[in-house]
Amino acid sequence: MSNSLSIAQPRKRALLWLWPLMWGTLLLLSVVAMSAAEPLFRWIEPDARQVIYDRADFYVLLGRHLLVVGIAALVTVVVGVSAGIVVTRERGSDFLPLVGQLASLGQTFPPVAVLALAVPVLGFGTLPIIVALMLYGMLPIVRNTLAGLQEVDIDIKTAAHAMGMTPTQTLRYVELPLAAPVILAGIRTSVTINIATAALGATVGASNLGDPIISGIVNGNMAYVVQGALTIALLALTVDSLFEVLQQPLRSRLSAA
């Protein structure tokens, strides 16, 4: 039995990498060789003077897109996970409802509205979109951190305490590792949503993969819209499948526990 497991495991892991590799290759193709698909886009927009978006290279747009989503994700993860940890400690428990509500509020507020409010304060450019993404992506992370930490079996926490683990040791060696799959799922949702939402940045002058879409809408060129949307979709699929690779070993280790 253990023998068959040890053979099956690496094969399954290799299979797991198949999806990110596939989506990643397609993404790479779309940013370096979009023009190769010119006949297809010509078919979509037969009358347009130009069918391939060329005001900026796609890989530059991709880089900026990733940068905006990455910075927002980094801040959101640090703030969201820390907030989740603090309010699940005995001392911070008074703030548990407040933090939950604040995070929900962030997601109820449409990113477009955040942009509209942020531009007068922060000016045009990448900063407003980063703020909007942070607010929008906070909820899944906070919610999943809270759920993950609260779901840790009380018997396990009692045992950790009773064996003489300090609260910090309990958090680090028991609670966080056990909550990790749920927290990671929250980060995955947050990042995937924000990859799509970041396109809105193009409306406030943050140049990214949203540019071809906005430009296509403004100029009535559907081919541009499709190019931007396609690249964003491939990016989202690549990142999402990478998260799947990360999550799988965590899940299988804890299965049936």
Place this chain on the structure above:
Amino acid sequence: MIELSHVSKRFGEETAVDDISLRVPKGKFCALVGTSGCGKSTTLRMINRLIEHSEGDIILDGQAIEVYDPVKLRRRIGYVIQHTGLFPHWNVARNIGLVPRLLKWSAADVQGRVEELMDLLGLPVGEFAHKYPHQLSGGQAQRVGVARALAADPDILLMDEPFGALDPITREKLQDELAKIQARLHKTVVFVTHDMDEALKLADHLVVMREGRIVQQGSPLALLQQPADSFVESLLGGLERGLKQAALTRVKDHMTSMGPTLPAQSRIPADFSLRQALSMMLRDHSDRLTVVDQHDVPIGELSLRRIIKEAQLDKGSARE
């Protein structure tokens, strides 16, 4: 040694433990018995300061427990709970080695100790060391739980209904093994259970609790001979009490050395319980048994009439 004097615990208005006093001498096995919500688990948790007591003194090895640093205190007290509380993301060896690692033992020492304990609890190292808790049966998981509690060789062992979630056969097996381990290691044990048979079987000292108070405490035999009230009596099994008492008595304490009488048909080893002897008499339609030693050599005789007569004497002496 653990000593509780006039200890109470209040949660807001509610009194969970009300003015209890008890003493567990070093190396003795004390069982706290009672129905759910009687305060027995709370009492146990006050000893390792998982719960701080409101009033009274808890003395451990001559010092009030408030003097100890709670984290250090817990590292020298073994603790076993009903649902094991094993860490699901750690394998068996790592779970068992937890407290030694917290105490910063060297890796080699930890490994040696883990293997020693797995051996003691009948868990073959090669088969179990790398298994995860979800791959274990209930009985195996609780063996790991007990091993983890014993890992740093604590003097004191606290057990909170450790076998409560196991099937009867596994439970009995683990009880027998715990008794054997205790006979070897002589830990000071406080054991919480609602199962009176378990308590009678394992404990040197029995404490019956109800609504946060101690109703009666004493040796199992003393309680069986003279329950303080109808509550204790019902916990002790009402009419079954006679047989439970017989289960705690050895055949050799009631036999007469071989006289001129004819040897009886049925033979019973001297270290069997009187309960087993009575059962054998019923089964074999006989009021006499031949008592044999471990080599099956007859050494005495047990008669029903004598058992009954001596039981009356015991009752008389307990009243005095």
